[in-house]
Amino acid sequence: MSAAAHHYLLPDGAGLAAAQALLAGHLRLDADPTESVSCTWYDTFDGRLHARGLQLVAQDGRLLLLDAAGVQVAAGPPPAPGAPAPAEHLMADDLPAGRLRDAVAPLIAMRALTAIARTRSRRRALRVTDDEAKTVVRLVAEEPSVLAGGGPPRRLAGRLTVAGVRGYDRALAAARAAIEDGAGLRAAPESLADEAVRAGGGVPGGVSSKLRVALDPSERxxxxxxxxxxxxxxxxxxxxxxxxxxxxxxxxxxxxxxxxxxxxxxxxxxxxxxxxxxxxxxxxxxxxxxxxxxxxxxxxxxxxxxxxxxxxxxxxxxxxxxxxxxxxxxxxxxxxxxxxxxxxxxxxxxxxxxxxxxxxxxxxxxxxxxxxxxxxxxxxxxxxxxxxxxxxxxxxxxxxxxxxxxxxxxxxxxxxxxxxxxxxxxxxxxxxxxxxxxxxxxxxxxxxxxxxxxxxxxxxxxxxxxxxxxxxxxxxxxxxxxxxxxxxxxxxxxxxxxxxxxxxxxxxxxxxxxxxxxx
The missing domain is CATH 1.40.20.10 (CHAD domain)
Structure with missing residues (x-):
């Protein structure tokens, strides 16, 4: 996807087919096959990546560093066949050498990256096309669930991610207007990772050990x-x-x-x-x-x-x-x-x-x-x-x-x-x-x-x-x-x-x- 992405919530209860049908009433779409994606989200206990607007996710075993909008910043190599999933805790030296480690290691220092949430999603990539059948905007409709506590998956709000294609800024603006005004979708208030952490009983952004208490001079x-x-x-x-x-x-x-x-x-x-x-x-x-x-x-x-x-x-x-x-x-x-x-x-x-x-x-x-x-x-x-x-x-x-x-x-x-x-x-x-x-x-x-x-x-x-x-x-x-x-x-x-x-x-x-x- 391009260097900009926008996230919307799908209507309550809308699955991928319903989302595609809703959007097709306002946009010319081509659809890719549905895929299933498993993600493990990582951050330090005190949320050092979150504080920098970053997210680290193991997506089907491959580590990806994303910005706050969910756009990829750096990636580790694809996992080898049969390789185990990334561990529950990762130190900087456990990250694959290269751009991803270089970006993350100075931020986390001696802290461990801990798995803060696990999600499983059904996704369908949708392409907005022009009169010449060229892709001008990329969409991903998603049905995510959070895996927590060993129980059954818990359904989270459906999402739509919208990303432009270089050189088609007007098409992106038009698509967003159609999505917001025509289809009536509203912007997602938080990232999927934050929603999953909250649904699992955690605190998005981690737990700070700093003491911040504003006192009243006159109080006892x-x-x-x-x-x-x-x-x-x-x-x-x-x-x-x-x-x-x-x-x-x-x-x-x-x-x-x-x-x-x-x-x-x-x-x-x-x-x-x-x-x-x-x-x-x-x-x-x-x-x-x-x-x-x-x-x-x-x-x-x-x-x-x-x-x-x-x-x-x-x-x-x-x-x-x-x-x-x-x-x-x-x-x-x-x-x-x-x-x-x-x-x-x-x-x-x-x-x-x-x-x-x-x-x-x-x-x-x-x-x-x-x-x-x-x-x-x-x-x-x-x-x-x-x-x-x-x-x-x-x-x-x-x-x-x-x-x-x-x-x-x-x-x-x-x-x-x-x-x-x-x-x-x-x-x-x-x-x-x-x-x-x-x-x-x-x-x-x-x-x-x-x-x-x-x-x-x-x-x-x-x-x-x-x-x-x-x-x-x-x-x-x-x-x-x-x-x-x-x-x-x-x-x-x-x-x-x-x-x-x-x-x-x-x-x-x-x-x-x-x-x-x-x-």
């Missing part, structure tokens, strides 16, 4: 806390199955971010909660963070492995390869422990109990909840000012003799401040919040690089015994020594950069603005 602090924290429980629950199944590493990452945000809010808004109950929930969420931490650290190490070793001299990048195997084995062991912990009744109880508290929070007695009824803007402003002040104070105490732990503690305070600014950005002027976030990000990048290198060096030293026992372990240990030296040097550079970044963060003008805005 406990009510605002519920509106912030309830979506985070949902994020944890939605990412838990993908984490347990190890679909891709971002499920665990997003789950952990939601846990960290929850823990931050529990600390910073603690006086909107009943003190006795909150302590138990804080312990439960601390456990969630602790049991998922080692697996995430190893995920990051493996994701960054090629980048980390790429700059090593000579044969070191090849020599160090046994380390990758040791990391993978360690990750498997840690994942086993993590999965056992996440499947344990204590995890479900933690999430259920926290949700139950949020549901009744605004109706709970206020005797030990001194901030519960205060306007959220006042509570948020005070907390932001306090954490910012603590960062300025602690950062000024750091000098050349301070241990790495001092920079790590400052980084943790920076995370607290960043989460507060994310939670409450809607309450304060963007011309204050945005520059503050930018300055904080620059500082956090430096502190994060310092901390990451410290952790990586310690991890590599701790793995020396396992690496030495692997085949070619001696050469790998020598290469690891080079890597440790480089990482330690990068940590020194990050430490030297800290003073400049921190000075920019706590300049007098920004601090004055913080004092005027957050109080």
């Amino acid at each position: 602090a406990d009510a605002a806390a519920v509106r912030l924290l309830a979506p985070l429980v949902t994020v944890i629950r939605l990412n838990l199955p993908g984490t347990l199944a190890d679909v891709d590493t971002e499920f665990l990452h997003d789950l952990r971010v939601a846990v960290r945000r929850t823990r931050s809010a529990q600390r910073q808004l603690r006086h909107v909660f009943p003190a006795g109950e909150l302590d138990a929930h804080r312990r439960a969420f601390r456990r969630l963070q602790q049991v998922t931490g080692p697996s995430r650290d190893l995920d990051v190490s493996l994701l960054d492995f090629d980048h980390l070793v790429g700059g090593l001299p000579g044969s070191a990048p090849a020599d160090i390869e046994p380390l990758r195997g040791v990391l993978a084995d360690r990750r498997e062991a840690e994942r086993t422990r993590m999965v056992r912990a996440l499947r344990a009744p204590a995890t479900a109880a933690a999430l259920d109990g926290w949700e139950a508290l949020l549901e009744r929070l605004v109706h709970a007695p206020e005797d030990d909840r001194r901030d519960a009824a205060r306007p959220i803007v006042a509570v948020a402003g005070r907390r932001i000012a306090k954490v910012h002040g603590r960062m300025v104070r602690d950062g000024r105490r750091i000098d050349a003799t301070s241990p790495p732990e001092a920079l790590h503690e400052l980084r943790k305070s920076g995370k607290e401040l960043r989460y507060l600014l994310e939670f409450f950005a809607s309450l304060f002027p963007p011309e204050v919040v945005k520059p503050m976030v930018r300055g904080l990000k620059d500082l956090q990048d430096t502190l994060g690089r310092h901390q990451d290198r410290d952790v990586q060096v310690a991890m590599l030293r701790g793995l020396a015994g396992d690496v030495s026992a692997a085949p070619s372990g001696t050469a790998a240990l020598i290469a690891m020594g080079s890597l440790i030296d480089r990482l330690a040097h990068e940590q020194v550079l990050a430490r030297a950069e800290f003073a400049e970044r921190f000075a920019a963060f706590c300049e007098r003008a920004p601090r004055s603005l913080v004092r005027r805005t957050f109080r």
